[in-house]
Amino acid sequence: MSRFGLYATLRMKNADYHRQAHNLILEKKWGPLLDVGRARVQVAPSDPVARLLIISGSLFTGDYREAHAQHDRLFAPLEEETPTTQDGQQDPRTAIRAFAEQLANEHPDNAGARLFFGITLTQIGDLESALREYKESTRLDSGDAHAHYFQGQALHTLDRVDMAIREYREAVKLAPTDIRMRLNLGSAYYEQGILESAIAQYREAIKLNPSEPFVHYNLGVALADQGRFEPAIAAYKESARLNPKDALVHYALAGVYETKGRPNEAIVEYEAALQLAPALAAAHSKLGWIYYRQNKVPKALAAFGKAIEHDPDDAQSLHGLGLVKLAMRKEDEAVALLKQAYAKEEREDKKKIIRGTLVKVGVFTC
Numbered sequence: 001m002s003r004f005g006l007y008a009t010l011r012m013k014n015a016d017y018h019r020q021a022h023n024l025i026l027e028k029k030w031g032p033l034l035d036v037g038r039a040r041v042q043v044a045p046s047d048p049v050a051r052l053l054i055i056s057g058s059l060f061t062g063d064y065r066e067a068h069a070q071h072d073r074l075f076a077p078l079e080e081e082t083p084t085t086q087d088g089q090q091d092p093r094t095a096i097r098a099f100a101e102q103l104a105n106e107h108p109d110n111a112g113a114r115l116f117f118g119i120t121l122t123q124i125g126d127l128e129s130a131l132r133e134y135k136e137s138t139r140l141d142s143g144d145a146h147a148h149y150f151q152g153q154a155l156h157t158l159d160r161v162d163m164a165i166r167e168y169r170e171a172v173k174l175a176p177t178d179i180r181m182r183l184n185l186g187s188a189y190y191e192q193g194i195l196e197s198a199i200a201q202y203r204e205a206i207k208l209n210p211s212e213p214f215v216h217y218n219l220g221v222a223l224a225d226q227g228r229f230e231p232a233i234a235a236y237k238e239s240a241r242l243n244p245k246d247a248l249v250h251y252a253l254a255g256v257y258e259t260k261g262r263p264n265e266a267i268v269e270y271e272a273a274l275q276l277a278p279a280l281a282a283a284h285s286k287l288g289w290i291y292y293r294q295n296k297v298p299k300a301l302a303a304f305g306k307a308i309e310h311d312p313d314d315a316q317s318l319h320g321l322g323l324v325k326l327a328m329r330k331e332d333e334a335v336a337l338l339k340q341a342y343a344k345e346e347r348e349d350k351k352k353i354i355r356g357t358l359v360k361v362g363v364f365t366c
Contacts, residue, residue: 021053022103028112028144030060048074048092049099056119060146062180071123093124104133111141118150127154145174149181156188164188172201179208183215190222198222213242217249224252229260247277254286263290281311288320292327300324315345319354326361335363 017040024033034057040050051074058067074092100120107113118133134151141147152167168185175181186201202219209215220235236253240246254269267290273283288303301324307317322337338358345351 018049018099021049025103025112025116026107026110028115030057033057034061048095051092052096052099052120052123055123056116059119059150062178064180074123096120097124109140111137111144111147114140115144115147115150118154122150122154127158130154131158143174145171145178145181148174149178149184152184152188156184161188161191165192177208179205179212179215182208183218186218186222190218190225195222195226199226211242213239213246213249216242217246217252220249220252220256224256224259229256232256233260245276247273247280247283250276251280251283254283258286258290263294266290279310281307281309281314281317284310285314285317285320288317288324292320292324297324297327301328313344315341315354316350318344319350319357323357326357331361335361339363 017036021033021036024030024036033053037050037053037057040047041054044050051070054070055067055074058064058070074096097120100117103113104117114133115137118130118137121127121130121133131151131154134147134154137144137147138151148167149171152164152171155161155164155167165185165188168181168188171181172178172185182201182205186198186205189195189198189201199219199222202215202222205212205215206219216235216239220232220239223229223232223235233253233256236249236256240249240253243249250269250273254266254273257263257266257269267287270283270287270290273280274287277283284303284307288300288307291297291300291303300320304317304321304324307314308321311317318337318341322334322341325331325334325337335358338354338361342351342354342358345354
C-alpha cells in the first residue's frame with residue numbers, strides 16, 4: 001500500500017474518507033484512490049462508494065479483472081430496477097451516483113471530477129450521460145489519454161464504432177505504450193473491416209507485451225480473415241503456447257487447418273478444444289463433418305450426436321447427422337433430421353443445400 005493508502009485508517013468516518021477521495025479525484029491520483037477504497041472496504045464491506053473507488057482505480061491501473069469483480073460484488077444484491085435493497089438500505093446505484101455527481105456539481109470545471117462522474121455513470125449503465133461527462137472532461141483536459149479512451153469505450157458499446165475509433169486513436173497518440181488502448185483500437189478497426197489497421201495495432205501491442213495470449217489470438221483472427229493463413233497459424237500457436245487452456249484458440253486454429261486442407265491437424269486441435277470445453281457443440285459438429293467427408297461413419301455419428309446433445313437446434317449438426325443416417329441406409333431417420341435442419345437453417349445458401357438432399361430422397365420435387 002502506498003503512503004496515500006495510510007490516510008485511510010480503520011476508524012475512518014464517512015465524511016473523512018469522502019473528503020479524502022474527493023481530493024484525490026480532483027488531482028487525478030487514481031492509484032492512491034484505489035488504496036483508499038481498499039482500506040475503506042476492509043472496515044465497511046457493504047459501502048458502495050468504497051467499491052466504486054476500487055473499480056475506478058482498477059480501471060485506471062489496467063486491472064480489468066479486479067474492476068469487473070468489484071462491479072459484480074457492488075451490484076450482486078440488487079433486484080432488477082429496485083430503488084432500495086432488501087434490507088431497506090439505499091440502492092448502491094443511487095449512492096455512488098450521488099457521491100460522484102456532488103463532486104462534479106461542486107467542481108464543474110475540474111476534468112478529474114467530470115471523468116470520475118463519467119466512469120460512475122458507466123457503471124450504472126447510463127452511457128449517454130457518461131458520454132457527456134467524458135466529452136466535457138476531454139474539453140477541460142484534451143491531453144488526458146484515459147478520458148479519450150473511456151469515451152471511446154462508451155461509443156464502442158453504443159455501436160458508434162467510427163466515433164470510437166477517433167477517440168481510441170487520440171488515446172493511443174497520447175499514451176502509445178498502453179496496450180489496452182491499442183487493443184481496443186485494433187478491435188474497432190477489425191469490426192469495421194479495416195483489417196490492415198487492426199493487424200498493425202495488434203502487432204504494436206505484441207511489441208509492448210509479447211506474453212499476452214489474447215493479443216496473439218486477435219492477430220490470428222484478423223490474419224485469417226485476410227486469407228493469410230500461415231501467419232494466422234503462427235499467431236494462434238503462440239496464443240495456445242501462452243495459454244494452453246483456452247479452448248477457443250484451439251478451435252480457431254483447427255478452423256484454419258481445415259481451410260488449408262489439413263484435416264488431420266484440424267482434428268487434433270478440435271479434440272484439444274473439446275478436452276478443455278466438452279460442451280463446445282461447434283467443435284463436435286466440425287469433427288462430425290471431417291469424419292463424414294473421410295467416410296468414417298461411426299466417428300461422424302458419435303460427433304454429430306454429441307453436437308446435437310449440447311445444441312439441439314443447430315441446423316448444420318442436424319444436417320450432418322441426417323447425411324450420416326443416409327449413409328447408414330436409415331432413410332426414415334435421415335429424412336426426419338433433414339427436415340428439422342431445413343426448418344431451423346437461417347442461411348439461404350445452406351438451406352438450398354439441405355433442400356437438394358431432400359429432393360434426392362424424394363421428399364421435395366424440383
